[in-house]
Amino acid sequence: MTEEDVPHFKIIFLGDQYVGKSSILNRFYQDKFEEDYQATIGLDFHSKNVDINNTTIRLLLYDTAGQEKFKSLIPMYIRDANIIIVVFDITNKDSFIHTEHWANETKDLKREDAIFVLVGNKTDLEENRAVSSKEAQQFANEKGFLFHEVSAKTGEEIQELFNNTLFPEMAKKFNIGDEEEGEKKEQSGDNNNPNFQIDKKDEGANKKKGGCCGGGKNKAKKLEQNPSEEA
Numbered sequence: 001m002t003e004e005d006v007p008h009f010k011i012i013f014l015g016d017q018y019v020g021k022s023s024i025l026n027r028f029y030q031d032k033f034e035e036d037y038q039a040t041i042g043l044d045f046h047s048k049n050v051d052i053n054n055t056t057i058r059l060l061l062y063d064t065a066g067q068e069k070f071k072s073l074i075p076m077y078i079r080d081a082n083i084i085i086v087v088f089d090i091t092n093k094d095s096f097i098h099t100e101h102w103a104n105e106t107k108d109l110k111r112e113d114a115i116f117v118l119v120g121n122k123t124d125l126e127e128n129r130a131v132s133s134k135e136a137q138q139f140a141n142e143k144g145f146l147f148h149e150v151s152a153k154t155g156e157e158i159q160e161l162f163n164n165t166l167f168p169e170m171a172k173k174f175n176i177g178d179e180e181e182g183e184k185k186e187q188s189g190d191n192n193n194p195n196f197q198i199d200k201k202d203e204g205a206n207k208k209k210g211g212c213c214g215g216g217k218n219k220a221k222k223l224e225q226n227p228s229e230e231a
Contacts, residue, residue, distance in 0.1 A: 006049070006056055006057060006058045007055075007057045007058070007176070008057070008058045008060055009057055009058070009059055009060065009082040009083065009170065009174070010060045010062065010080060010081045010082050010083070011059055011060065011061050011062065011081065011082065011083040011084075011085060012062040012064060012077055012078050012081040012083070012084055012085070013025060013061075013062065013063050013064060013085050013087060014064055014074065014078070014084060014085065014086045014087070014102045014105070015086055015087035015088055015095065015098075015099070015102060016088070016089075016092075016094070016095040016098050017065070018089070019087045019088055019089040019092070019095050019121055020087060020089065020121040020122060020152045021063055021064070021087045022044065022063050023121070023152035023153070024085075024087060024119065024121060024150060024152045024158065024161075025044075025046065025061055025063050026152075027152045027155055027158045028048075028061075028158055028159070028161075028162060029046050029048055029061065031155065033152060033153055033155070044062070044063040045060070045061065045062055045063070046061045046063075047059065047060050047061065048061065050162075050167070052167050052170060052171050052176045052177050053171050053176055053177025054177050055176050055177030057176060062077060062081070064077055074102075074105055075105065078105065078106060081114055082114055082115065082170075082174070083114060083115045083116075083117065083166065083170070084106050084114055084115070084116050084117070085116075085117045085119055086099050086102045086103065086116070086117070086118050086119065086145070087119045087120075087121055088118070088119070088120055088121070088131065088136075089120075089121055089122050090120045090121065090122050090123060090125070090126075090129050090130065090131050090136075090149065091122055091125050091128040091129060091130050091131075092130060092131075093130040093131060096120075096130075096131040096135075096136065096139075099118065099139065103116075103143045103145070115146070115166070115169050115170065115173055116143070116144060116145040116146065117145060117146045117147070117148065117161075117165065117166060118136060118139065118140040118143070118145040118146070118147045118148075119147075119148055119149070119150060119161065120133070120136050120147075120148075120149040120150070121149075121150055121151070121152055122151060122152075122153070123149050123150060123151040123156060123157070124151040124153050124154050124156070133149060136149075146165050146166070146169060147165075148160070148161045148165045
C-alpha cells in the first residue's frame with residue numbers, strides 16, 4: 001500500500017489554554033512530556049500511522065490554541081474533522097465548564113458524522129481534583145461524547161485513551177479493517193498481536209506545518225510543522 005492509499009483521519013484537540021492538549025498529543029505521538037511549554041499559536045500539526053483491525057491508517061493530529069483571540073478560527077478547523085477531542089483540566093473547574101462552549105461549537109456545525117471524546121487531564125494531581133469523574137461522565141453522556149481521564153505528565157491512560165476508547169469506536173463508525181479477525185484475536189487473548197497497534201517507525205517522522213489558518217484541509221500531509229507546544 002502506498003502512502004496515497006492509506007486512509008487519513010483528522011483528529012482535532014480543543015479546550016482552554018493550559019489544560020494540556022499539546023502534552024496529550026506529544027505523549028501519544030512520541031511518548032514525551034515537557035514541563036515548560038509555550039502556548040500554541042494558532043495551530044500545530046503532526047501525523048502518525050496506526051493499525052486498526054489489520055488496516056493501516058494515518059492520523060492527522062491538529063493541536064489548537066486555547067486563547068480567546070483564536071476561538072473565531074475554531075469552526076474552520078473542525079469543519080472536516082473526523083474526531084474531535086475536547087480536553088479539560090480536572091483541577092480547574094472553569095476549564096470543565098467551558099467544555100460546554102466547545103461542545104456547542106461542534107453542535108452548531110451539525111457534525112453527526114464525527115466522533116466526539118471528552119478527556120479529563122492531570123489525574124496525577126488527584127489531590128487537587130475539582131471535577132469528579134461522575135460529573136464529567138454525566139456531561140459526556142448528555143452530549144453524546146466518549147469519556148476518558150488521563151495524565152499526560154505520567155503517561156497514565158494515554159495509550160488506553162486511543163487503543164481502548166477511540167480506536168474501537170473508529171473501527172465501528174468508519175468501518176475500518178477486518179473486525180471479525182480483530183474479535184478473534186481479542187477472544188484468544190493474543191496480546192502479542194493486539195487489534196490496535198501504533199506504527200513505531202513513524203515516531204521519528206518529520207513534523208508538518210499547518211500554519212495558523214491552513215489546518216482545515218486534508219492535504220495537510222504536504223505541509224511541514226515545528227514540534228507542538230502546550231495549549
